Amino acid sequence: MSGRYGRQTDIVYDRAGFGAPMRRGRRPALVVVDLTRGFTEDAFPSGADLSDVVEATGTLIRAARPAGVPVIFTAIVYTPAEATGDAVTWLQKAQGMRAMLEGSDEVAIDPRLPRTPDDVLITKKGASAFFGTSLAATLVGLGCDTVVVCGATTSGCVRATVVDAVQSGFPVLVPRECVGDRAQGPHDAALFDIQAKYGDVVELADAVGYVSRPTDPVPVV
Amino acid sequence: MSGRYGRQTDIVYDRAGFGAPMRRGRRPALVVVDLTRGFTEDAFPSGADLSDVVEATGTLIRAARPAGVPVIFTAIVYTPAEATGDAVTWLQKAQGMRAMLEGSDEVAIDPRLPRTPDDVLITKKGASAFFGTSLAATLVGLGCDTVVVCGATTSGCVRATVVDAVQSGFPVLVPRECVGDRAQGPHDAALFDIQAKYGDVVELADAVGYVSRPTDPVPVV
Amino acid sequence: MSGRYGRQTDIVYDRAGFGAPMRRGRRPALVVVDLTRGFTEDAFPSGADLSDVVEATGTLIRAARPAGVPVIFTAIVYTPAEATGDAVTWLQKAQGMRAMLEGSDEVAIDPRLPRTPDDVLITKKGASAFFGTSLAATLVGLGCDTVVVCGATTSGCVRATVVDAVQSGFPVLVPRECVGDRAQGPHDAALFDIQAKYGDVVELADAVGYVSRPTDPVPVV
Amino acid sequence: MSGRYGRQTDIVYDRAGFGAPMRRGRRPALVVVDLTRGFTEDAFPSGADLSDVVEATGTLIRAARPAGVPVIFTAIVYTPAEATGDAVTWLQKAQGMRAMLEGSDEVAIDPRLPRTPDDVLITKKGASAFFGTSLAATLVGLGCDTVVVCGATTSGCVRATVVDAVQSGFPVLVPRECVGDRAQGPHDAALFDIQAKYGDVVELADAVGYVSRPTDPVPVV
Numbered sequence: 001m002s003g004r005y006g007r008q009t010d011i012v013y014d015r016a017g018f019g020a021p022m023r024r025g026r027r028p029a030l031v032v033v034d035l036t037r038g039f040t041e042d043a044f045p046s047g048a049d050l051s052d053v054v055e056a057t058g059t060l061i062r063a064a065r066p067a068g069v070p071v072i073f074t075a076i077v078y079t080p081a082e083a084t085g086d087a088v089t090w091l092q093k094a095q096g097m098r099a100m101l102e103g104s105d106e107v108a109i110d111p112r113l114p115r116t117p118d119d120v121l122i123t124k125k126g127a128s129a130f131f132g133t134s135l136a137a138t139l140v141g142l143g144c145d146t147v148v149v150c151g152a153t154t155s156g157c158v159r160a161t162v163v164d165a166v167q168s169g170f171p172v173l174v175p176r177e178c179v180g181d182r183a184q185g186p187h188d189a190a191l192f193d194i195q196a197k198y199g200d201v202v203e204l205a206d207a208v209g210y211v212s213r214p215t216d217p218v219p220v221v
Numbered sequence: 222m223s224g225r226y227g228r229q230t231d232i233v234y235d236r237a238g239f240g241a242p243m244r245r246g247r248r249p250a251l252v253v254v255d256l257t258r259g260f261t262e263d264a265f266p267s268g269a270d271l272s273d274v275v276e277a278t279g280t281l282i283r284a285a286r287p288a289g290v291p292v293i294f295t296a297i298v299y300t301p302a303e304a305t306g307d308a309v310t311w312l313q314k315a316q317g318m319r320a321m322l323e324g325s326d327e328v329a330i331d332p333r334l335p336r337t338p339d340d341v342l343i344t345k346k347g348a349s350a351f352f353g354t355s356l357a358a359t360l361v362g363l364g365c366d367t368v369v370v371c372g373a374t375t376s377g378c379v380r381a382t383v384v385d386a387v388q389s390g391f392p393v394l395v396p397r398e399c400v401g402d403r404a405q406g407p408h409d410a411a412l413f414d415i416q417a418k419y420g421d422v423v424e425l426a427d428a429v430g431y432v433s434r435p436t437d438p439v440p441v442v
Numbered sequence: 443m444s445g446r447y448g449r450q451t452d453i454v455y456d457r458a459g460f461g462a463p464m465r466r467g468r469r470p471a472l473v474v475v476d477l478t479r480g481f482t483e484d485a486f487p488s489g490a491d492l493s494d495v496v497e498a499t500g501t502l503i504r505a506a507r508p509a510g511v512p513v514i515f516t517a518i519v520y521t522p523a524e525a526t527g528d529a530v531t532w533l534q535k536a537q538g539m540r541a542m543l544e545g546s547d548e549v550a551i552d553p554r555l556p557r558t559p560d561d562v563l564i565t566k567k568g569a570s571a572f573f574g575t576s577l578a579a580t581l582v583g584l585g586c587d588t589v590v591v592c593g594a595t596t597s598g599c600v601r602a603t604v605v606d607a608v609q610s611g612f613p614v615l616v617p618r619e620c621v622g623d624r625a626q627g628p629h630d631a632a633l634f635d636i637q638a639k640y641g642d643v644v645e646l647a648d649a650v651g652y653v654s655r656p657t658d659p660v661p662v663v
Numbered sequence: 664m665s666g667r668y669g670r671q672t673d674i675v676y677d678r679a680g681f682g683a684p685m686r687r688g689r690r691p692a693l694v695v696v697d698l699t700r701g702f703t704e705d706a707f708p709s710g711a712d713l714s715d716v717v718e719a720t721g722t723l724i725r726a727a728r729p730a731g732v733p734v735i736f737t738a739i740v741y742t743p744a745e746a747t748g749d750a751v752t753w754l755q756k757a758q759g760m761r762a763m764l765e766g767s768d769e770v771a772i773d774p775r776l777p778r779t780p781d782d783v784l785i786t787k788k789g790a791s792a793f794f795g796t797s798l799a800a801t802l803v804g805l806g807c808d809t810v811v812v813c814g815a816t817t818s819g820c821v822r823a824t825v826v827d828a829v830q831s832g833f834p835v836l837v838p839r840e841c842v843g844d845r846a847q848g849p850h851d852a853a854l855f856d857i858q859a860k861y862g863d864v865v866e867l868a869d870a871v872g873y874v875s876r877p878t879d880p881v882p883v884v
Binding site: 004005006008009012013015016017018019020022023045046048089090092093094095096097098099125126127128131132155156160163164166167169170171182183184185186189190192193197198199200 | 230269348353
């Protein structure tokens with residue numbers, strides 16, 4: 001990510017003390033943000049073809065299962081009252097999200113993902129998977145100490161979730177191949193900010209290694 | 222902001238239903254994010270010369286006073302235990318923020334701002350002025366229905382505060398001249414995302430007019 | 443409520459400065475806490491016959507409709523993963539709540555209540571209707587400035603909701619006839635604490651008058 | 664606690680599935696709620712002589728130190744703007760709390776407690792030590808999995824903190840000798856509710872044993 005805005009910006013960020021690597025705990029959770037059909041399929045106005053992200057996230061989930069790493073899915077879901085009325089202020093700005101109606105195709109988790117009935121599903125009304133939800137309490141209840149964030153969109157719900165994860169006390173990893181967006185510019189800008197300030201942006205192979213053996217001794221960085 | 226990433230991105234965002242203007246209420250509050258010396262003065266490693274942002278924010282504050290619009294300041298402040306220990310996970314990543322120690326010059330509100338003893342000061346431990354603070358409750362207690370966000374940095378604490386403001390139920394305005402950052406790239410990227418998804422990025426003159434007469438009939442957009 | 447623990451306790455509470463009446467705003471909301479069949483019907487182990495509470499709450503809802511006062515229902519609802527696993531720590535203690543499974547009879551809003559499709563339904567995982575939910579944001583989005591709390595149980599979810607409502611910035615009213623519990627002792631103790639510290643416990647007739655004409659001038663107390 | 668309201672109430676609570684014991688983790692934290700002079704000294708209108716509670720809590724803290732158990736203190740503290748204005752709705756009801764002004768004797772942690780500079784201090788504006796504070800994030804950051812709550816008052820800030828602790832995902836212990844109140848009735852009623860629904864009320868000796876050797880194998884209940 002460094003380099004995106006040129007050497008001068010990197011110098012300024014180094015001086016300000018950003019970008020240090022985070023500790024990885026022995027009990028991570030995977031949080032799969034909004035990989036519902038309304039975001040992963042190009043046929044929906046709110047969506048884009050995120051097949052690559054779905055595939056990479058599926059790979060990561062399968063690697064996490066044998067180690068007993070919890071997998072938590074999130075989805076934006078509105079009741080009819082919320083989708084059409086004034087209850088959700090965000091919908092004034094993000095009108096397209098009104099399509100995320102309970103029971104609709106848009107809010108169904110992408111069927112290509114290896115989801116099981118034991119996976120917790122968190123429904124949310126805003127961008128962050130933590131805001132106004134039980135996610136933080138669930139992570140504590142499950143004994144998790146680190147959060148790996150996958151999903152969509154990088155510049156929207158993923159980024160907001162990453163910011164809230166670290167604010168909630170959890171070190172954060174973001175496997176680059178497991179997050180996607182509608183457009184390249186906001187995606188790249190979000191990864192720059194995340195790596196500098198909120199979490200470690202890593203390669204999928206690194207994340208796969210970590211979640212498959214989270215209790216291995218952590219290598220010295 | 223539209224145009225930043227080219228016409229194709231704008232088309233994709235329009236199709237997804239982003240960027241609609243928000244309602245302006247009759248009881249706004251000004252939230253001045255982290256305009257402490259550690260961010261507004263270039264002499265501190267964490268800072269940059271944000272004199273223009275301080276001046277523009279001062280202009281907005283002075284315009285808001287006669288109408289009785291509440292002005293709320295925020296600051297990142299750590300106790301010695303927090304600054305040096307493991308209590309704040311964010312500090313693993315943002316090591317430079319450990320300098321924001323209670324009583325230090327870094328955490329003093331910029332003295333060029335027209336602050337009064339009646340202004341609420343919210344201290345925070347993370348990026349968002351809402352996360353783990355009493356800000357949302359304060360806004361409700363003061364009867365506010367709209368939030369105008371100023372401060373620093375655009376891509377960090379301002380953006381996180383804007384996202385949480387709209388998630389908390391408040392329409393958001395961001396006067397462009399009243400927010401600043403260490404570097405231009407992340408600043409511009411943040412304003413693009415905010416205007417598309419979380420709040421209305423407006424000119425200072427527009428914000429001055431609004432906060433000085435918030436109960437005027439709202440013009441039809 | 444005063445008098446419950448004798449004159450000495452009342453003197454101590456007066457000295458500590460508790461029990462002052464709260465301001466009533468012009469835009470109240472009714473929050474109907476957990477009047478689901480699992481709590482209102484004696485046939486369920488978790489329930490009691492709360493027919494009187496349901497009837498009184500129905501009276502209050504009907505009074506509120508013509509004035510456009512929002513009515514928000516809440517329900518404890520767990521997914522299968524939550525009901526059986528470790529995700530919800532509260533269920534270690536309150537094992538009986540594991541019966542509140544999505545789709546079950548227990549979590550259905552009592553059909554005797556005059557509910558409409560426009561009423562927001564908040565599902566929750568704990569005692570408070572605010573904790574880990576979108577309720578505070580919804581109240582802000584709807585422009586509400588006061589919360590009237592009905593429901594069950596007085597010493598459990600009602601009380602927790604009342605505490606969070608005032609902490610969230612909203613003055614609180616609790617119509618005595620509209621809250622109920624499994625047993626008299628905890629019910630009475632909760633009303634004592636609420637009236638002293640968190641909200642105004644009022645008669646149903648008073649609440650009916652208020653919600654039917656919330657914009658009337660407030661009488662001087 | 665069972666027995667307080669008679670055998671019939673106990674039967675009803677058993678049927679509803681309350682009162683089960685909670686798991687004790689290997690990494691507890693002590694949360695010492697509001698043992699500030701304004702609550703522990705009878706000379707202040709808001710206070711009572713809680714010398715016994717202070718002494719018992721001191722005993723527990725000393726037992727916890729050798730095991731490295733984090734000790735977190737909380738205090739209600741208002742800025743002048745908050746203490747006198749409308750920012751904190753709770754102060755409409757609990758007028759006496761307006762005395763909890765930053766820098767005042769009332770908000771000083773009781774000097775009889777063995778506090779160290781490494782102990783985190785959480786300042787709060789309401790009853791719960793979790794509401795609008797960084798406490799939950801701090802507990803996660805410190806890697807804690809269980810919360811032992813001490814302090815004052817049992818029916819007020821202690822109870823609200825206990826409810827939020829379990830809602831936040833932490834099993835809760837309340838050592839009976841380490842919590843106190845202004846009056847016996849509300850104290851006893853709060854302990855009844857806590858033991859039934861939110862946490863395990865235990866003897867001081869039990870808590871001392873636990874925090875001094877939290878990684879010992881947990882005895883089968």
